[in-house]
Amino acid sequence: MYEKKDKKPGEIKPKLTSLAELGEFGLIDRLTRDVKYYHPETLRGIGDDAAVIDAGAKVLLLSTDLLVEGIHFNLTYMPFKHLGYKAAVVNISDIAAMNGIPRQMTVSLAVSSRFSAEALDELYAGIIMACDKYKVDLVGGDTSSNVKGMMISVSIIGEAKKEEVTYRSGARSGDLLCVTGDLGSAYLGLLILEREKSVFQIDPEMQPELTGFEYQIGRQLRPEARTDIRNLLVGIGIKPTAMIDISDGLASETLHICKQSGVGCKLFEGKIPIDPYTRELAKEFKIIPSVAALSGGEDYELLFTVNQGDYEKIKDIAGITIIGHMTAASEGKYLITPDGISVPLTAQGWDGMKSK
Amino acid sequence: MYEKKDKKPGEIKPKLTSLAELGEFGLIDRLTRDVKYYHPETLRGIGDDAAVIDAGAKVLLLSTDLLVEGIHFNLTYMPFKHLGYKAAVVNISDIAAMNGIPRQMTVSLAVSSRFSAEALDELYAGIIMACDKYKVDLVGGDTSSNVKGMMISVSIIGEAKKEEVTYRSGARSGDLLCVTGDLGSAYLGLLILEREKSVFQIDPEMQPELTGFEYQIGRQLRPEARTDIRNLLVGIGIKPTAMIDISDGLASETLHICKQSGVGCKLFEGKIPIDPYTRELAKEFKIIPSVAALSGGEDYELLFTVNQGDYEKIKDIAGITIIGHMTAASEGKYLITPDGISVPLTAQGWDGMKSK
Numbered sequence: 001m002y003e004k005k006d007k008k009p010g011e012i013k014p015k016l017t018s019l020a021e022l023g024e025f026g027l028i029d030r031l032t033r034d035v036k037y038y039h040p041e042t043l044r045g046i047g048d049d050a051a052v053i054d055a056g057a058k059v060l061l062l063s064t065d066l067l068v069e070g071i072h073f074n075l076t077y078m079p080f081k082h083l084g085y086k087a088a089v090v091n092i093s094d095i096a097a098m099n100g101i102p103r104q105m106t107v108s109l110a111v112s113s114r115f116s117a118e119a120l121d122e123l124y125a126g127i128i129m130a131c132d133k134y135k136v137d138l139v140g141g142d143t144s145s146n147v148k149g150m151m152i153s154v155s156i157i158g159e160a161k162k163e164e165v166t167y168r169s170g171a172r173s174g175d176l177l178c179v180t181g182d183l184g185s186a187y188l189g190l191l192i193l194e195r196e197k198s199v200f201q202i203d204p205e206m207q208p209e210l211t212g213f214e215y216q217i218g219r220q221l222r223p224e225a226r227t228d229i230r231n232l233l234v235g236i237g238i239k240p241t242a243m244i245d246i247s248d249g250l251a252s253e254t255l256h257i258c259k260q261s262g263v264g265c266k267l268f269e270g271k272i273p274i275d276p277y278t279r280e281l282a283k284e285f286k287i288i289p290s291v292a293a294l295s296g297g298e299d300y301e302l303l304f305t306v307n308q309g310d311y312e313k314i315k316d317i318a319g320i321t322i323i324g325h326m327t328a329a330s331e332g333k334y335l336i337t338p339d340g341i342s343v344p345l346t347a348q349g350w351d352g353m354k355s356k
Numbered sequence: 357m358y359e360k361k362d363k364k365p366g367e368i369k370p371k372l373t374s375l376a377e378l379g380e381f382g383l384i385d386r387l388t389r390d391v392k393y394y395h396p397e398t399l400r401g402i403g404d405d406a407a408v409i410d411a412g413a414k415v416l417l418l419s420t421d422l423l424v425e426g427i428h429f430n431l432t433y434m435p436f437k438h439l440g441y442k443a444a445v446v447n448i449s450d451i452a453a454m455n456g457i458p459r460q461m462t463v464s465l466a467v468s469s470r471f472s473a474e475a476l477d478e479l480y481a482g483i484i485m486a487c488d489k490y491k492v493d494l495v496g497g498d499t500s501s502n503v504k505g506m507m508i509s510v511s512i513i514g515e516a517k518k519e520e521v522t523y524r525s526g527a528r529s530g531d532l533l534c535v536t537g538d539l540g541s542a543y544l545g546l547l548i549l550e551r552e553k554s555v556f557q558i559d560p561e562m563q564p565e566l567t568g569f570e571y572q573i574g575r576q577l578r579p580e581a582r583t584d585i586r587n588l589l590v591g592i593g594i595k596p597t598a599m600i601d602i603s604d605g606l607a608s609e610t611l612h613i614c615k616q617s618g619v620g621c622k623l624f625e626g627k628i629p630i631d632p633y634t635r636e637l638a639k640e641f642k643i644i645p646s647v648a649a650l651s652g653g654e655d656y657e658l659l660f661t662v663n664q665g666d667y668e669k670i671k672d673i674a675g676i677t678i679i680g681h682m683t684a685a686s687e688g689k690y691l692i693t694p695d696g697i698s699v700p701l702t703a704q705g706w707d708g709m710k711s712k
Contacts, residue, residue, distance in 0.1 A: 016474050016475075017474060018472065019472070019473060022473055024499055027473065027476070028497075030473060031477065031480040038493055039459055039491070042459075044495075045493060046494070053460060053513070055411050055412070060513075062495060066499075068466050068507075071501050071503065103395055103397070104398060104407065106420040110507060113374065113375060115375065116375070117372070117373035117386060118373060120387055121387065124387040128391060128392075132392070137395050137401060138391045139400075139409075139418060140402050140406070140407045140419065140420060142422040142509075143380055143383055143387075143422075144424050146427065146507075147424070147505055149503060149504075151502075153464050155418075157409070157513075
């Protein structure tokens with residue numbers, strides 16, 4: 001700071017690297033390349049849904065997520081209570097994706113003076129509702145003014161038995177690729193809300209037309225974490241070989257598992273579970289339904305791989321769909337269309353850095 | 357959201373409560389009044405420097421802090437590396453204040469596109485430098501775009517032996533009130549930086565006049581956490597009865613201990629440790645030096661109470677000053693001036709919510 005300055009702090013000069021060039025994952029890789037671990041109990045650091053910390057008989061899982069107004073949520077159509085609920089759930093989902101149980105949470109909030117205490121009461125009512133449903137203790141946080149807008153940062157601690165923890169890196173060639181619930185509806189919900197947003201803005205007395213879209217809007221505004229499926233799998237003695245939650249879209253998350261496990265995949269487009277009405281709606285928006293599932297994101301379903309030997313156990317479970325299998329890395333990563341054509345699987349998931 | 361709307365979301369209407377009315381602590385009390393704890397291992401939730409989670413032989417400490425551009429830091433004079441260092445240190449300080457050892461950290465970052473990857477490299481270099489000094493594993497985080505400005509949210513896990521954890525609530529009447537290091541310099545550093553800021557802004561080629569103020573500026577831009585004193589106390593077998601770190605100012609933190617311990621205090625103004633040159637500088641800024649210490653904040657020194665029986669052990673330790681003692685709650689909370697006059701101790705510490 002004692003040097004001559006010929007630019008404002010942080011301003012981009014031609015020779016500097018813009019964040020858009022790197023994208024979120026490129027930026028994280030770059031910023032954390034010099035990170036060292038000092039403690040033997042840090043079993044896994046950066047690079048999975050949660051960090052894994054040895055605690056004797058069990059492990060602790062630590063994860064954090066940030067929600068920024070205007071980037072991750074739009075208060076024009078996002079009620080505060082839903083926002084609070086979702087902020088908690090996306091973190092709980094990270095713990096489920098490690099095959100763990102959520103335990104404690106902290107919530108930090110930066111808010112501009114345009115917000116009232118009553119609005120924040122609603123936000124916290126949503127957070128507390130999620131904590132009650134998923135039995136999470138809200139144990140701390142921080143509250144600050146913000147120059148503009150609202151930002152919510154949630155950190156969560158979960159726990160798991162050491163042998164139960166599921167990493168992104170455990171998938172092997174031949175494993176079945178499975179997904180919970182159905183995909184793409186959260187994205188359609190977002191499209192409907194964006195379409196009706198103009199109604200909110202132009203005439204506040206007008207009612208936006210949301211009837212009939214409750215499922216899709218609910219999936220967008222009030223997602224759930226699939227702790228139920230995680231518990232079901234533990235109950236029937238299936239340990240996924242790899243697992244991740246779907247926040248960025250099926251394609252992006254499948255590629256994360258492939259990359260970190262060093263395997264390829266065949267993902268059958270026709271097997272992707274999509275709600276029938278979401279399928280109809282997608283066509284109305286001139287979107288191929290499977291693209292909404294592959295690239296839409298925010299479904300917070302679990303994507304996981306299991307050993308082929310678990311096929312009989314898993315094939316008839318309601319709420320789980322086998323959508324493909326893992327292959328040797330040399331065989332590549334492919335989406336197989338219903339016509340049997342193989343196309344390379346690419347991620348066009350939402351990327352917070354590139355989209356701005 | 358399906359109701360008729362006659363206002364923008366979150367906008368303050370006359371009957372609603374503004375955040376400024378409540379202040380940060382009032383807001384936190386209000387938002388967390390309905391929080392329930394479900395898990396027996398949650399030994400302490402909201403209300404101390406960190407939450408305390410039972411982990412068998414030891415406990416885990418969990419804390420989180422938020423730094424917002426324009427509220428907590430000003431990039432006109434805050435170099436990115438210092439900012440990263442400080443963001444880590446203020447969290448490490450929270451763990452020290454619980455009498456614990458920092459272990460793992462997550463860092464979440466929201467940044468607008470005005471920042472370059474090189475600026476964030478510097479920020480992370482500062483974070484990693486602090487992690488190296490204090491031996492903390494950086495195990496995760498989240499990265500997002502921001503509409504405007506920069507926001508850093510850090511969460512930290514520490515550990516302690518169960519019997520070593522020090523709460524704000526353990527002070528008893530008769531205990532000695534002690535503080536580490538010296539106070540008020542960080543605030544003077546801020547005043548100098550604010551004074552010279554115009555130089556940065558008016559003529560970027562001009563050098564601001566910072567020579568001679570290195571100590572104060574260093575205290576503001578690059579504070580340290582007093583893990584050294586925490587370790588020293590453990591080494592000589594002193595367990596503070598209560599402890600807190602000084603982020604908001606000596607007065608505010610002393611009152612936190614009084615409130616949570618249910619005691620009063622006598623704090624001797626003349627005993628407050630203040631650097632001699634900071635004392636001079638304060639006068640130059642027409643500030644009573646003790647006021648800088650009592651209300652300035654950001655010193656990140658430790659304020660703690662010890663049993664009177666520990667007096668002999670503690671009285672000659674360099675870097676620790678006894679500044680008063682705790683009394684029965686009925687005796688009130690007083691500052692005793694060098695003339696022997698008792699004035700009620702009041703907090704005018706920095707309050708993120710009220711200052712905007």
